[in-house]
Amino acid sequence: MCGLVIEEGKRLPEKGILVEEPEVAEILSSKVKVVEEVHKRGYHVYISDGLLISTHGVGGPSLALILEELIKGGVRVVMRYGTAGSFSEEAVGKYFIAMGVSHHRSSSLYQRYRGDIVPSLFPDLDLAYSLYKYLKDSSKEVLYGEVFQSDDFYQESHLMNSVVDMESGTLYLVSRQRGIRAVSLLILANYKGKWIDYEEVYKRDGELVINFLRQYKGS
Secondary structure, three states: OOOOOOOOOOOOOOEEEEEOOHHHHHHHHOOOOOOEEEEEOOEEEEEEOOEEEEEOOOOHHHHHHHHHHHHHOOOOEEEEEEEEEEOOHHHOOOEEEEEEEEEOOOOOOHHHHOOOOOOOOOOOHHHHHHHHHHHHHOOOOEEEEEEEEOOOOOOOOOOOOOEEEOOHHHHHHHHHHHOOEEEEEEEEEEEOOEEOOHHHHHHHHHHHHHHHHHHOOOO
């Protein structure tokens, strides 16, 4: 079957950074030497030596589609470098590493596991710890904990979690199913509908985050 975005049989770099928006992908791609681009079905993929940057769109199903094709092409270490909503105003502007994900029982994740088994969703521990230490050593404010994956951006007021996003659970579920390393690094960019200019964070820290993934060796 032909890939919907990535050409069947195409070999890709081993490492990839996934972002929500085309504008953010452009910011990050400006910090690497792009050798090839793919723009198809609303996805934007920038390929450089040893690393690629791709959009994943909004929501788990959108992320799952491109992630499956990237994995099929050879990607084995993935970072979602995205945004999340915070229920703490003091935390806005800081980084957050998703160490676990909760979700509604009948969420979009159900289609991947079904039955009465609800898998725990977590990052690759070595990758997450290495990223945390790297950011702390780089004098960045970084928190960690549980994220709630929402399927409806405008229906989240009932949630009790401190951090909410729409993709981290899918990232961790697909990575477990396919046997790859993954971590979700989130910019806490929104508090009760009030957004910071998070594109400035990508401009400021994009090279730092890219360098981390480039030099990550795993254990």
